[in-house]
Amino acid sequence: MEESYSNNVKSMAELIREKNIELDTRDPVVQGGFTQVPNFILRNNNISVGAKLTYSMFLSYAWNNDYCFPGQEKLAQDMGVAKRSVITYLQELEKNGLLEVRRRGLGKTNLYKLKFSVKSPTKKK
Numbered sequence: 001m002e003e004s005y006s007n008n009v010k011s012m013a014e015l016i017r018e019k020n021i022e023l024d025t026r027d028p029v030v031q032g033g034f035t036q037v038p039n040f041i042l043r044n045n046n047i048s049v050g051a052k053l054t055y056s057m058f059l060s061y062a063w064n065n066d067y068c069f070p071g072q073e074k075l076a077q078d079m080g081v082a083k084r085s086v087i088t089y090l091q092e093l094e095k096n097g098l099l100e101v102r103r104r105g106l107g108k109t110n111l112y113k114l115k116f117s118v119k120s121p122t123k124k125k
Contacts, residue, residue: 035059048092
């Protein structure tokens with residue numbers, strides 16, 4: 001019996017967990033890891049540099065943990081911006097269909113779902 005294609009393909013998270021590359025360095029920059037950002041984000045003229053950085057930060061958190069639910073204070077601290085700026089960037093990503101936010105209630109962090117959809121961008125007004 002032939003297995004389906006999806007059963008033979010490993011998820012990106014599984015491939016990352018395998019850690020088949022070991023970095024032999026004491027350089028703290030390299031030891032901290034890297035984050036790949038899709039070009040459709042980098043070249044999207046409809047979102048600000050801050051929104052692009054926010055998307056990149058989510059990728060950084062998610063690649064390391066398979067999930068992503070940082071608090072807005074954590075995002076602001078890691079990005080070097082005010083919490084209000086983070087809120088603005090999150091709203092911008094939501095408005096452009098690049099992020100889905102599920103609010104869990106008072107005192108709990110939100111759950112974030114990154115969208116990897118490449119669409120023909122609409123012009124800024």
